[in-house]
Amino acid sequence: FETLSKYELVVKVEDKGGLVCYSAVTVDIIDGNDMLVRGLAHYAADAASMNCTANSNSDDALCFPTDGGAKVLINGSDFGAVGTAVSATYGRFNGVFYGDVMRATGCRVVTHNTLIECTSAPGVGSNHRWNVTAGRWSTVSPAAVTSGYHMPRITAVSGAVGMATAGKEPIGITGTSFGPVGATVPEVFVRFGTSVTQLDGCTVVVAHSRIACTSIAGVGHRLVFQVSLGGQVGPWSASSDAGGEYHFTAPA
16 A cells, blocks of 8 residues: 555456457555554664663663653554654553553654654653554554663652651652653652561652652661652662661650
């Protein structure tokens, strides 16, 4: 269809008496769902910001900054002519898409049939498969062709120096790659020794850089914290910052 959408044939009919008749026949191919997504790539200038080894702990092909705006190249076949408008969404997929589904913007065919350029949306998470739509047809990328975002990292925890053992105090998590406000609900964990507990009521309050939570009841010192967003788990924090060591108030 993408190569030639109309075929013209001449049909010849001849009877036993030698009478011959010719008729022209035109066959119009309206469309055909033969699109395939084979890979994801980036422009050379974006190599550092899209590198998963440096920015994530996932096996994804590309890892975007959580504030969006990254240029994504989708390799495949039968996408249509240059300039064709297409759409693309991406997210976690298990037969159907579930959880947060991001919608790429500005998608268009840039190389006849084989290459689409899109711009990533703000988001979080990893192991996202792509759903590309052109006209009436859609195709989902294979399980090995996925993208993700930079993993969340903690740089400081306010309110964690001398926490009340009864809990229910405000805790502020500062860091990077926490995603947009109001999107995925973050899970924040605190660890003392081998004991790991999840903080209450966590939400992103400053896009990509700050999470607010409520402390839980506990004891201990040299506490470390961890953020999980969209199925992607970040590294454990340090056990202190410029304000001091993270700990619950010692018994009197």
